[in-house]
Amino acid sequence: MSTVVNINGRIFHKNNAFVSVFDRGFLFGDSVFEVVRTYGKDKIFAFDMHLERLYKSAAFISLKLAGRKYIEKLIRDTIRKGNNRESYVRLVITRGIGREIGMNPDYAIKPNYFVIVKNFDPPPADINKRCIKAAIASVRRNFKDSLNPLIKSGNYLNNVLAHIDAMKKGGVEAVMINPQGYVAEGTTFNVFMVKKGVYYTPPLEAGILDGITRKVILKLMKENGIRYAEKSIKPAELMSADEVFFTSTLREIQPVVSINNRKIGNGKAGLFTARLYEIFARNISRFLS
Ligand SMILES: Cc1ncc(COP(=O)(O)O)c(C=O)c1O
Known part of the structure; x- marks a missing residue:
């Protein structure tokens, strides 16, 4: 090693x-x-x-x-x-x-x-062992017209400041809100929620990175006839979702069990998150090279 x-x-x-x-x-x-x-x-x-x-x-x-x-x-x-x-x-x-x-x-x-x-120590195979807590950061995601979050640039101070803020709030990971007041993304991950059996994630227009894991997941959902939509999400909607999870190359799919110390769903990895993770895990080999 x-x-x-x-x-x-x-x-x-x-x-x-x-x-x-x-x-x-x-x-x-x-x-x-x-x-x-x-x-x-x-x-x-x-x-x-x-x-x-x-x-x-x-x-x-x-x-x-x-x-x-x-x-x-x-x-x-x-x-x-x-x-x-x-x-x-x-x-x-x-x-x-x-x-x-x-x-x-x-x-x-x-x-x-x-x-x-x-x-690299991969996240545990058991999705229930991946659960984390989050907080909504007061630090807003950059304006698209200032430093577009689509650019994966070495300038991550916006994200570092959000992380510092979320740590102060007792959360371990920060969800960032865009200047218009809608959920954007996390410091190093994209955000999804599940409501009444439908998966939702903010659109690229929300001012987010075009996450590769997000993209792969949207493709898999389409292929599997799973109901989803890219839509603007208010922070209050996210906090009252049935399930919330984060996605990134390193996290794959990670259930969120609380936001700002408020329980999400039953405070455990949700069934829809687990089901999606199963599909993701089954399909990983297709994307390897
Ligand atoms: C700001 C931000 N959003 C989302 C992601 C997730 O992107 P990916 O799935 O390509 O790892 C990352 C990854 O580092 C990121 O830095």
């Missing part, structure tokens, strides 16, 4: 992986990133979808990336070197070191590519 870091094609032990203080990723959060995980030693979940989102994020910030082959090789080489049973993989691409310290992106010499690979 080891943590290794690839920097522009050279792999380092975690203690020897350094970045310049003049890198614009460090100075301004001027970077994009993706987090993927492996199932087993080297099979990556929804890799194509993650790469597609990476290129979209880069286009949003006018960052021109190397070709897919180069990026894929960086990731696969690093996973191999890490040699973990299952891996957490974080790809970060910064605009690079600037000739000058300043906003002008033309100061950047060339992008820097980083891949961090470490051992």
Whole structure:
């Protein structure tokens, strides 16, 4: 089991992986990133979808990336070197070191590519053992017109502030509300609820990341004839839902048992959440490469 870091094609032990203080990723959060995980030693979940989102994020910030082959090789080489049973993989691409310290992106010499690979302990197979508590953060999700949450950029201060706020409120995870007062997403996950047997999740227009797990789940629901809708959700609706769960690459599907210390449903993983997780688990192998 080891943590290794690839920097522009050279792999380092975690203690020897350094970045310049003049890198614009460090100075301004001027970077994009993706987090993927492996199932087993080297099979990556929804890799194509993650790469597609990476290129979209880069286009949003006018960052021109190397070709897919180069990026894929960086990731696969690093996973191999890490040699973990299952891996957490974080790809970060910064605009690079600037000739000058300043906003002008033309100061950047060339992008820097980083891949961090470490051992990943998957969430328990038993959905009942995944339950968590949440709180609604007072910190609002960024305005789409300021820093669009569709961009998976290295600037996560909005999310860090929401997490700090939720911790103060006694919740472990923060749900963020958009500037219009509707549920957006969590700090590192998308939000779903179940009401009267129907699954609901906020639409992309709510100002959220186009989560890959969310996307896979919507596809599976469609394929299986499950009733769902993407719709704007008020915080009060979320808190009075029959079931709430979070989704992300690392969490897969995670039941939420309380929000702001108010019980959701019967305070346990709900049946609809469990049923969806079964479908998800059964289909994972289709998305591995
Ligand atoms: C803000 C935010 N929303 C949602 C997600 C879930 O996305 P995915 O399912 O692609 O992991 C993440 C993942 O890191 C995230 O950072």
